[in-house]
Amino acid sequence: MNQGKFFRSLGTKVRGLRKRRGYSQEDMIGFGFSARHWQQIEAGRPITVTTLLRICEVFDIPMAKVVRGLDAGIYETPSIEPPSRRRRS
Numbered sequence: 001m002n003q004g005k006f007f008r009s010l011g012t013k014v015r016g017l018r019k020r021r022g023y024s025q026e027d028m029i030g031f032g033f034s035a036r037h038w039q040q041i042e043a044g045r046p047i048t049v050t051t052l053l054r055i056c057e058v059f060d061i062p063m064a065k066v067v068r069g070l071d072a073g074i075y076e077t078p079s080i081e082p083p084s085r086r087r088r089s
Helices: 003-020 026-031 035-042 049-059 063-067
Strands: none
Touching: 003 035, 003 049, 003 063, 026 035, 026 049, 049 063
């Protein structure tokens, strides 16, 4: 599973939400985020569910809407070969 891709996509989505609402990264301090933490979120650093819930609360958006589609392409298909069949004598 490529979690990095998921969190980078999440960071991009969160940045878009912030910009559409006209907030700067510094404005996010007023919502209880440090400027450094917010920069890390938008850069795609992994976050906790608690942080994701806080983001959803700030933007008044359901979590399902924020994460919808972000898992596309993150699941790696394992290359497992089927076990060989042995004939019993």
